Amino acid sequence: MHTPEIEALAELARIYLSEEEKATLAKEVEAILAYVEQIQKVKEVSRGESDFSPLRNVMREDGKPHESGAYTETLLEASPKRHGNYVKVKKIL
Amino acid sequence: MAVNLKGLTIRTAHEALKKGDFSAAELSSAYLDRIEKKNSSINAYIEIYDDVLKQAEEADKRFRDNTATTLTGIPLGLKDNILLKGKRASAASKILENYSASYDATVTEKLKKEGVVFLGRTNMDEFAMGSSTENSAYGVTRNPYDEARVAGGSSGGSAAAVAMDGALAALGTDTGGSVRQPASFCGVVGLKPTYGRVSRYGIIAMGSSLDQVGAIGKTVDDVSILYNAIRGQxxxxxxxxxxxTYPVKTKGRARIGVPRDFLKNGGIDKAVGENFETVEKSLIERGYEIEDIDLPNISYSLAAYYIIMPAEVxxxxxxxxxxxxxFxxxxxxxxxxxxxxxxxxxGRESRRRIIxxxxxxxxxxxxxxxxxxxxxxxxxxxxxxRAFDGIDVILTPTTPSPAFKIxxxxxxPVAMYLEDIFTVTANLVGIPALTVPSGSALGNNLPEGGLPLGVQFMGRHGEEETLFNVAGDFLKEKHYG
Incomplete structure (x- = not known):
């Protein structure tokens, strides 16, 4: 693991890292990957063999939506920047 | 009157409140005084709420009009990743420093109905990522048994708050051991329930296929009371x-299994190994049968966990x-x-796990x-x-060593992650697990009276009661910690 790889991951994760941290992370992530590498010894088993904790989708009927705007103020109060009833962000295009 | 917090449990506090030995307001004041004395050094709480006495007065009203339940007026700590409407909830992160909860988590709503008193929000590793609370943006929580050592994590503030008599019980969350490891380090009882037993609505998410809300208290009975109040679809x-969903399969006295091979290779401290032997002996004396069981892949748990968890994070x-x-x-x-x-x-650990x-x-x-x-x-x-075909409860130490130095x-990071070696499996598999105090590690370089140790009982899905029964038997007439 080298700094350019960490930079590529940071770009994907939208996260600023200092030069110093990129170098440290390269070492740390390598050490962690070396540890979890043992998972490669796992023998393939057919999918769904375990019935210990069966996974299933949970569905429900559509309910009545709440009244429009009922939570607008509460939610907007939490945003760092707002413009009227909108969350304000920098231009995208 | 002066309230003696040391020997108090939820059960005894409730009896005293009912009889009028002290009021909920007096009880909460006693806790506030204790926190005032201890929190500056232990740092169990990030914030003490400003309406504690008001909450306590509401509880007193319920005793007067006979609508009180066992938890009415009971002072609790709340981990900083659980929402309480109108109060700050930061998950000990700078990124949520000024976030004020816009709604109640299901667990806090349930506890409000019981009339508990929320004392404040407890310290934790940022976004529950860590085993020592050293990743908190608000400084480390110190272990009440030795302030040079960690309280464990990530629910270190909750465990330390209970251990320092700064709360009668507390809520934590457990993604890979975050309730059980700090409970063990601080000499208290901690439960991670079955996956899906307690609602996570209003809990700041970390690893959604692993996260559960858990209870921390001084006794198995206290933890059971709190668990029963927060559980449910x-x-x-x-x-x-x-x-x-999961019918109870244990019949009569639970049969106990120990994954012996795994323990031999688990990098266990000598004191932990010796203590575990005395635990086994004590359970046998109480009439339990213990057999060795084979969990052939359990040594891969931690590796699997440290892939799945960061992915979800x-x-x-x-x-x-x-x-x-x-922010x-x-x-x-x-x-x-x-x-x-x-x-x-x-913070740094969050950035590391995101990468x-x-x-x-x-x-x-x-x-x-x-x-x-x-x-x-x-x-x-x-x-x-397969293992649960032959036995009902799996016994291991909770942690490979007692509380380590700050x-x-x-x-x-890998050494820190190894702290979770015995606890992560219960989260991966979704089963309930309970840690209880099992004695102390003694030694020349350790504080007088030693450091708390814990053992962990794991059960089948939906068998929290089985764990309470076995652990309750184990602790009977012998109070550790």
Whole structure:
């Protein structure tokens, strides 16, 4: 693991890292990957063999939506920047 | 009157409140006084709420009009990742420093109905990522048994609050051992319930296929009371299970299994190994049968966990972007805003796990890591199902060593991750697990009276009661910690 790889991951994760941290992370992530590498010894088993904790989708009927705007103020109060009833962000295009 | 907090339990406090030995207001005042004395050094609480006495007065009213329940007026600590409407909830992160909860979590709503008194929000590792609370943006929580040592984590504040008599009980969350490891380090009882038993609505998410809300208290009975108050299916959390999803299979006295081979290779401290032998002896004296069991893949648990968990962390933490809520650090462009808000809002361990999670989920490595870990998880599930054919409860130490020194493991993430070796499996498999105090590690370089040790009981899905029964028997007439 080298700094350019960490930079590529940071770009994907939208996260600023200092030069110093990129170098440290390269070492740390390598050490962690070396540890979890043992998972490669796992023998393939057919999918769904375990019935210990069966996974299933949970569905429900559509309910009545709440009244429009009922939570607008509460939610907007939490945003760092707002413009009227909108969350304000920098231009995208 | 002066309230003696030392020997107090939820049960005895409730009896005293009912008889009028002291009022809920007096009880809460006693806790506030204790916190005032201890919190500056222990740092169990990030914030003490300003309406504690008001809450206590409401509780007193319920005793007067006979609508009080066992938990009415009971002072509790609340981990900083559980929402209480109108109060700050920061997950001990700078990125949520000024976030005020817009709604109640299901667990806090349930406890409000019981009339508990929330004392304040307890310290934790940022976003529940860590085993020592050293990753908190608000400083480390110190162990009440030795202030040079960690209280454990990530629910270190909750465990230390109970251990220092700064709360009668507390709520924590457990993704890979975050209730059990600090409870063990602080000499108290901690439960991670079955996956889906307690609603996570209003809990700040970390690893959604692993997270559970748990209870921390001084006795098994206290933890059981708190657990029974917060459990239950919830339409706001579709992963919650029904009462009858997992029928109880234990008949009569529970049969106990020990994964002997795993313990031999688990890197256990001498004191922990010796203590575990006395625990086994004590259970045999109480009429339990213990047999060795084979969990052939359990040594891969930690590796699987440290792939699945960061993958889920990187997804869950994607929502913190400086736009909708939380910390914003502005740059030139929108993209800069994302990078700077996340880069400066998240702490080091969060950044590390986001990068790691992004790596194991990236297209070139997804099969080699994430899929393999998922496969391992299914194999572990089968192994446990087979083991539970012959026994009802699995016994292990909770941690490989007692509380370590502050700073001892911060430079080596893998050493820190090994703290979770005995606890992560219960989260991967979704089963309930309970830690109880089992004695002390003594030694020349340890504090007088030693450091607390704990043992862990794991049961089948839905068998929390079985764990309470066995652990209750184990602690009977012999109070450790």
């Amino acid at each position: 919830d339409s706001f959390d579709s992963t919650t299970i029904a009462e009858n 990187s997804s869950n933490l994607a929502r913190y972007d400086g736009m909708k809520f939380g 914003l650090k502005e740059g030139e462009t929108l993209k800069d805003d994302y990078f700077l808000s996340r880069g400066f809002g998240f 790691l999670g992004t790596y194991v989920l990236s297209s070139g490595y997804y099969d080699a890591y994430y899929n393999k870990a998922g496969e391992m998880r299914r194999i572990l599930g089968s192994d446990f199902a 700073g001892e493991k911060t430079a080596d």
